[in-house]
Amino acid sequence: MSNIITVKDMCLWYGDHKALNNVNIDIPEKSITAFIGPSGCGKSTFLKTLNRMNDLIPGVKITGDIRYEAKDIFGRDVDVNNLRKEIGMVFQKPNPFPMSIYDNVAYGPRTHGITNKVQLDEIVEQALRDAAIWDEVKDRLKKNALGMSGGQQQRLCIARALAVQPKILLMDEPTSALDPISTSRIEELVMELKEKYTIVIVTHNMQQAVRVSDYTAFFLLGELVEFGKTDDIFSQPKDKRTEDYITGRFG
């Protein structure tokens, strides 16, 4: 399996504060990689660097080398909008637009120039099916998305991200605002999605990482402490800090 993202010696500063220190990681294609670690360890920051959402925060400085499909994501010839189209994102809090369910999903494709109604209908249906929410919403596509439950909203956001046909889906604690039933539905969905997409998921919940991920990266104080197969990380961690964290000694 090849690596879709490779990161070498990456550091990130918020102003004078160094938030990430020498991160090296290779993320394998069509798999689920989980980022775990205590709050403030830099895992979300690192995730947002991968699709350059950190560019929007004033005072951020990034050094090192990040390659997506062997291309430097900070390269001059890289169109950041195109990069974000290929590397989609699902946020912590479900954030559907205040428009209809259909328009939410069609927003991305429309932005990228698809205006044909038949084509749009197809994309919307496929995205909603992929996000396992089609059956629940097919009769109310014109209804406002804000009327849905939190779990449904989050699956809609996943559908919205899938509609632009990304290769990678970054998920920033996608279930932390949801109830257990919605959470398990999202987890099932994530495991289905890895057939087609590379998924990187930040989670606070170590059981979740064990349940869904193939690879796990443990972050602590801005450093990537350990990265490897999830089974290995949780059964025989190499680093003492990883062991302390997964056994609940801190964090």
Add this chain to the structure above:
Amino acid sequence: MKKQEYHPFEDNAGEFQDKLFETRIEAVNLAYKKAPKSEWAKYAERMIHIIFLLLGLITVGCVLLITVYLVISGIPAIREIGPVDFLFGREWASTAAEPRYGILPFILTSIYGTAGAIVIGVPVGFMTAVYLSKLASPKVKSVMQSAVSLLAGIPSVVYGLVGMLVLVPGIRKVFNVPDGASLLAAIIVLAIMILPSIIKMSVTALDAVPKEYEDASLALGATPIETYFKVSVPAAKSGIAAAVVLGVGRAIGEAMAVMMVAGNVPNMPDSLFQSVRFLTTAVSSEMAYSSGLQQQALFSIALVLFLFIMLINAMLNFFLKQEKE
């Protein structure tokens, strides 16, 4: 429970304590009963409540008084002239030997003038608001917002004065017309005057759009400009609509500035370069020397203006309510 701690060797310690406790309670109750302060506090509370209520009622009372007064004093002239002749009469000649009281010229002038101000002022104000809320750096934003606030604070007579001295001669020269005091001059002055309300209210609405919406859009690969116009603006649309209605209200109610630049002649507004008179200025320019039916007709004009404003206010409330939902 804890009585043993206090009197560990006495069997009746509990009873003793209970009694002591009761006595204390009684004493406290008595103190409260006797205290004149408690009664006084209640009384003061009630008085303050009533005072605040009365102060609040001043506003309501004024609105009611003005409404009743306008209706009572506005109706007779409309009755005498006839509602159709009054509202749709094309000629206003209040001091002629055979006076005519048709206010259609004023109504149309007010509508055209306001519409013109909106056509110019809304795009400028709206774009400014998008720039200030989304694109401008904090420094630029603060400087420009103070400028906008300053613009809002300039008295309308100053707008009129500058319009008279700069705009009116300018229009005369540029368009080569005999008199620059015209509907066009009034539209331009009104457009500038409504800018602050439109900008301020739109900025507030745009600032209130949750950042999560914009992040979601950017993460889908939309550019910032696409994001602002396809996500932020639609999310703020009720607030922006309210801003426009507020602008309409300001424009239609303005008297001083338009009196100074519009020529103040009761013509039908057939062209942009016609000297015209607005509903507001129709009242203010003749009130000083009017009497009899003429004066009553001026009250009727005020009533018509009042109804327009009421309608606009109702619209404003509607949009603001939508915004809240």
